Amino acid sequence: MAPPVIFCREISPSPANCTSYSPFLQLDTQCTSSFAASCLRLPKNCSLVARCSLKWSEKPSIMPGALLTSNPQQLSTNPVFGEGKIGVLLLNLGGPETLEDVQPFLFNLFADPDIIRLPRLFRFLQRPLAQFISVARAPKSKEGYASIGGGSPLRRITDAQAEALRKALWEKNVPAKVYVGMRYWHPFTEEAIEQIKRDGITKLVVLPLYPQFSISTSGSSLRLLESIFREDEYLVNMQHTVIPSWYQREGYIKAMADLMEKELKSFEHPEEVMIFFSAHGVPLAYVEEAGDPYKAEMEECVDLIMEELEKRRVHNAYTLAYQSRVGPVEWLKPYTDETIIELGKKGVKSILAVPISFVSEHIETLEEIDVEYKELALESGIQNWARVPALGVEPTFISDLADAVIESLPYVGAMAVSNLEARQSLVPLGSVEELLAAYDSQRRELPPPVTVWEWGWTKSAETWNGRAAMLAVLVLLVLEVTTGEGFLHQWGILPLFR
Numbered sequence: 001m002a003p004p005v006i007f008c009r010e011i012s013p014s015p016a017n018c019t020s021y022s023p024f025l026q027l028d029t030q031c032t033s034s035f036a037a038s039c040l041r042l043p044k045n046c047s048l049v050a051r052c053s054l055k056w057s058e059k060p061s062i063m064p065g066a067l068l069t070s071n072p073q074q075l076s077t078n079p080v081f082g083e084g085k086i087g088v089l090l091l092n093l094g095g096p097e098t099l100e101d102v103q104p105f106l107f108n109l110f111a112d113p114d115i116i117r118l119p120r121l122f123r124f125l126q127r128p129l130a131q132f133i134s135v136a137r138a139p140k141s142k143e144g145y146a147s148i149g150g151g152s153p154l155r156r157i158t159d160a161q162a163e164a165l166r167k168a169l170w171e172k173n174v175p176a177k178v179y180v181g182m183r184y185w186h187p188f189t190e191e192a193i194e195q196i197k198r199d200g201i202t203k204l205v206v207l208p209l210y211p212q213f214s215i216s217t218s219g220s221s222l223r224l225l226e227s228i229f230r231e232d233e234y235l236v237n238m239q240h241t242v243i244p245s246w247y248q249r250e251g252y253i254k255a256m257a258d259l260m261e262k263e264l265k266s267f268e269h270p271e272e273v274m275i276f277f278s279a280h281g282v283p284l285a286y287v288e289e290a291g292d293p294y295k296a297e298m299e300e301c302v303d304l305i306m307e308e309l310e311k312r313r314v315h316n317a318y319t320l321a322y323q324s325r326v327g328p329v330e331w332l333k334p335y336t337d338e339t340i341i342e343l344g345k346k347g348v349k350s351i352l353a354v355p356i357s358f359v360s361e362h363i364e365t366l367e368e369i370d371v372e373y374k375e376l377a378l379e380s381g382i383q384n385w386a387r388v389p390a391l392g393v394e395p396t397f398i399s400d401l402a403d404a405v406i407e408s409l410p411y412v413g414a415m416a417v418s419n420l421e422a423r424q425s426l427v428p429l430g431s432v433e434e435l436l437a438a439y440d441s442q443r444r445e446l447p448p449p450v451t452v453w454e455w456g457w458t459k460s461a462e463t464w465n466g467r468a469a470m471l472a473v474l475v476l477l478v479l480e481v482t483t484g485e486g487f488l489h490q491w492g493i494l495p496l497f498r
Contacts, residue, residue, distance in 0.1 A: 090165070
């Protein structure tokens with residue numbers, strides 16, 4: 001059962017300059033009873049009238065179709081929240097900056113147990129398997145990165161977003177420093193944390209640059225942070241909070257709608273264009289068996305964007321599909337490539353591609369969507385193709401991220417009170433430890449796909465055949481690694497093991 005949450009229905013702050021605190025009350029961490037309403041504390045010169053009740057909540061309160069809104073005018077007049085140095089840590093995937101970086105980047109990616117989930121018995125093979133896959137996939141991946149200029153622009157764009165966010169925060173009277181921590185390439189999260197320590201940051205807001213939460217993106221980065229925090233005395237004592245997802249924020253929704261509306265006008269007949277949302281996929285088991293909220297958040301995000309467009313009298317047909325699947329396992333459906341072919345067969349002539357899970361340009365947008373999917377669309381009979389650019393440093397988007405940071409500051413180092421009228425994301429706001437503990441209490445271990453043997457041309461037989469094949473591959477890989485000899489070395493696939 002999840003921890004108790006205090007729900008406050010009627011909140012009337014006074015004076016007027018305290019209104020921005022209403023959804024973000026703090027509990028005095030020194031109170032002996034952390035769940036007592038008497039432990040509520042507010043900034044100086046603020047009074048509060050609230051009707052509160054203590055409830056046990058199995059999952060965060062959700063109000064489908066609602067937006068998180070903020071009042072920039074109120075936020076801009078707020079003083080700095082308490083004393084201490086404020087930092088914001090932006091988390092992102094990372095990407096190879098040169099072609100020589102591609103193979104080690106892929107190794108870091110596939111060595112992550114949140115990306116490739118091996119059975120416990122075989123987890124000691126995580127790194128050898130990552131080495132094998134990265135070396136095997138590097139040549140094709142290099143071709144992709146070569147086609148977009150020889151490397152990923154993700155670091156450059158994320159650095160620009162960090163600088164734009166820093167300026168936006170200063171304009172709103174929050175003199176914070178903004179850091180970038182990548183999961184699989186430089187600057188690594190560990191490098192960002194070391195700089196945060198050198199700068200003496202005492203209050204940290206962790207902001208993953210993934211609008212929707214997933215085990216394989218935000219979840220992986222947060223687990224890395226958790227392990228770093230546990231091993232460092234400075235970080236243990238540093239107050240922090242996490243914004244796990246923000247797909248429902250009004251500024252993000254409006255910024256996406258603005259870009260889409262602009263691109264629709266480039267078509268000769270905008271009203272006939274099919275809006276094609278393409279999101280990065282995840283294995284189906286993550287959602288159905290491990291409790292990943294990614295699919296639910298993605299679908300709600302699309303609904304919110306289309307509701308915003310309908311307010312602007314844009315009533316185009318739309319669809320959502322998932323791209324970038326790898327390996328033999330089933331991923332979230334429908335798949336982007338199959339959906340494009342199907343739309344062509346149905347006679348759709350114009351498509352506007354919307355990269356819904358990406359806020360920066362990288363290989364999935366510049367090569368996979370702009371090249372591969374565009375070619376597939378033209379081959380499938382679709383005549384007109386355009387893509388909405390990633391948000392990047394779009395002013396409305398950056399300003400809303402700054403508001404999200406400011407709104408989260410009262411959470412830093414304190415247990416939060418949830419306002420029933422506020423839209424809550426599927427993953428609750430909180431510290432890294434509390435966030436992962438709350439999430440893990442809801443998720444389940446991934447069970448084996450088939451537990452009994454069934455003879456014949458069945459899913460069971462396919463699964464067991466796949467297991468046998470995987471075991472054989474792992475045995476051969478171990479022999480290659482331990483002896484330094486074998487066909488993989490002879491073919492030059494594993495030169496690093498010589």
